Amino acid sequence: MGKETQFISVIKQYEGVIFKITTIYTDNKNDQQDLYQDIVYQLWKSFDSFRNEAKISTWMYRIALNTALTRIRKKGRQGISISIDKVVLEHTEAYDSQFEERLKLLYKQIGALNALDKGLILLFLEGKKYEEIAEITGLSLSNVGTRLARIKQKLKSQIVKN
């Protein structure tokens, strides 16, 4: 299989994950699309390095999160205007307004976290084990545990406020 074919298959496998990362790190559709492309471009640029690595998901999450993190956001955007709801649901056959509301709330709560915590909660919600989260983020295993406990606490207090 050629490099391009392999890359396409990897991106297709992880397109949902990239979408979720772009959603929590941006607050409008244009920025989201820009970031999506940036991430795919960075993954392509470093695809050769992945082929020597053991775990594809670690490589993918690391580069995607780093790209999201080091990207300059346009100034002057106000608040968190969740424009992704339609993007997520427009292609589904059954439109579920309740689910869309829950999704908005979810992004609002995650959007209120800082950059580091956003990455951690995303990895946690993606079902990553603490060991892999530590590997991707460079935090110690105990630090991952402590931080995730704090984030959960933060989210709980946000939930109470709401």
Added chain:
Amino acid sequence: MDLDEIKATWSQMSDQLEQQKKLTDKIILEMTQQKYKNKFSKISMYETIGAVVCYVMAFYILLYMKELDTWYLLTLGIFTLGCLLVMPFLVLRSLKNIQRVDLVNSNYKEALIKYTQEKNRLLFLQRLGIYLGFFMLCTSLPVFSKINNGKDLFLSATTWLWYLPVMGVFFFFFARWGYRSYRSITDSAENILNEMDQ
């Protein structure tokens, strides 16, 4: 929405995303070919244009340096020249450093620390540039007046009588605004760095 609901919603969204895969081979390949539109590229372009303007002005002062025939005009000329040459260089170098953050080999923590530090440095330089630029408005006036018209402004006090107070008041409000904005951005960056160590 409690934590279990967050997890459930996330999981439901993941399932839906799995079902509605939209990327085609063509789109993916286009994304790899299209030029990377990093926001820094735009900023770099503006800063490069700014740097060229500064260097042209610096060259102009250098060319007519001999016209600055008193110690104070020469001092102001050298100061202005120094600012015009050094500041754009530092800003462009700082921008380059930000773009050099290694996204591939760094983990999330390393990338965040490096990026935050470089961003702070750039912000500091930009603020410094604004302050110096403002200061330069005062220092360059007599320099260019002497070079262009052969007139020593220090010998005709009337210009300074209105120029300095107006600039002083303007600078006070401008500097206060600049400092506050800078503090709020760097404080939030510092918080992230501090939290990393906890």
